[in-house]
Amino acid sequence: MPTEEERCCHLIAPDQGPDREGGEHVLTWQELSRILFVALCALGVWLHFSQPWLAPGVLGVIGLLVGGWPIYKEAGENLLARRMTMELSMVIAIAAAAAIGQFLTALVITLFVLVAEVLEGMTVYRGRRALVDLLEFLPRSAFVIQQGHGGTQEVPITTLRTGDVLLVYPGAKIPVDGTVLGGQSAVDQSRITGESLSIEKTPGALVYAGSINQLGALEIRVDQVGRDTSYGKIVEVVEQAERSRAPVQGLADRMAGYLVYFALSAAILTYLFTRDLQSTIAVIIVAGACGIAAGTPLAILGGIAQAARLGAIIKGGTPLETLGHVDTVAIDKTGTVTIGQPSIERILPMAGATAEKVLLAAATAEWHSEHPLGQAIVAHARALGLVPAESTAFHYLPGLGIQVTVEEGDILVGNLTLMRSHGIVPPPEMIITAAATSEVFVARSGNLLGAVVIVDTIRPEARQAMDTLRSLGIRTTLLSGDSAAVADAVGHQLRIDTVQANLLPEDKLAVITKMVAQGQVVAMVGDGVNDAPALTKASVGIAMGSGTDVARESASIVLLGNDLARFVDTVVLARRVRRTIWQNFAGTILVDAAGILLAALGFIDPLMAAFIHVSSEMLFILNSARLLPFGVGQRTAGLPGNARGDIPSVQGKAV
């Protein structure tokens, strides 16, 4: 039976290629001279120019033995490993042609196979380059400032240690993650955070390996080097992704194996019915499978590399494949369709309370909160110089709010659901329903003090992103922990198909689980702790760059930066990958079936068969190669829309 390792005839498999070839695959002089030699032999056999000294048969045999050596070797190894490959079937065909005295045919087939092998090798090599380029983007050396006399010394970056101080010249790439000690400059960190605008760096600012220092010289203290940098982690994830196999790759390998069996069986039948060796050989030769076996991993490789350029780190072939047939996108509200940096718009005190009292009570409860709403409240209170009371018991109620105990009693801060569950009923005129507005109620000792109205900004590109998703035929649904009124308003503004609000983290999980169980292919986009469980259960989980570590770890795709347009670009890319793979599948089967039929009926001679085999699969491989990114540093997305420039999107081991 065909095995997973099974590969097509003249293929240098992308996951073994350059390693097996010693790192580089460009045309070597051995390959070139072998091809020229076979071509000369073929010419000699054809024109009989060796005639008086050497019989064409002898020349043919020499040409086949010397020229076809790599093919025989490969076929022999496959035979020993009991693997049925196209190399084997090609060798059978070459031997059969030679056996009936058709040396020209045998030589030309050999020539085709050798040339195709080189061409494929170069294409696949380019695919690997696309990834290697990512790594080699970092400079190899750095200028270390020497203690004492202040001069610099150029050293390889592998020798750098945490704490070293570097000088980065204008226009140079920053080699490490570090802290600016001196100087001032604009830095382009689009490769790491996805932000397209340069960021101003002054002493104290953090800089990231792989970003480009633009205007001034910077003195930088080394914090992280090599693989520990944000950039190193991105590269690591992409490399791992490349090694992991998508299900479609397994399918491709099995298909390629079956095609060999099919061609050989068809050849046997042809011989039994026609007794025509010529047609039989043509049948064996005509069926190619590299378009599937090599085209599939190449397309996935290209997709992953291209996505990394776009600003989406895809953690494997599987999420890329799944994203290509997503039919539903579930999207979180706060931090995902909104920027997630809310600010206090106004405070609505109840009769008898003051705005200051409401804010102070809220800030007391939220003092240690990590929730964006809580942080907005604390920041506002701080700005007004309010000092909160000491609190004792502290209860965070995910998706609801917060409860703390102070001297005068309990403070309860949170949404309507939380208030109602404590028997507190805010008057209707206090309930706000505007789009990017959240309302937090504040109660003390069971009495409502008032409400804090907090506004966030909807991401500028969100509307366009949702429109594009709809035009792709994808359903959108907003999953929010916020109140129905607010979530509905956002959903309406962005024309999102359905809105579900008041969801606790476990509700988000349940909603996603149910959709997946119903057979929908769901992409969940989120950023928060409350999204993490749902991200893991979705068909494919996507985390925003500014998201929490848990979210980025739970997701199988991480956006660099926070641009929803990048997400949509990645969906489009994933669809292209999928379409390309299926084009190759369908095309290969079509060409092989038609070719086998025509060859069996005697319409195609072995030479024509070899030509059809090689040219058709080259076409399919080139079809996949279209997905490879061209040139280093090319970016197709990069529109403004990332408001935050300060967030390294890959921290910790999150990606």
Ligand SMILES: Nc1ncnc2c1ncn2[C@@H]1O[C@H](COP(=O)(O)OP(=O)(O)OP(=O)(O)O)[C@@H](O)[C@H]1O
């Ligand atoms: N620390 C907190 N302080 C005040 N209210 C809170 C707090 N935590 C949660 N809430 C209330 O619970 C609601 C749900 O919170 P949750 O964190 O689940 O979602 P969210 O951040 O509002 O929105 P989304 O789910 O769209 O990201 C919030 O809208 C808020 O009303």
Ligand SMILES: [Zn+2]
């Ligand atoms: Zn082939």
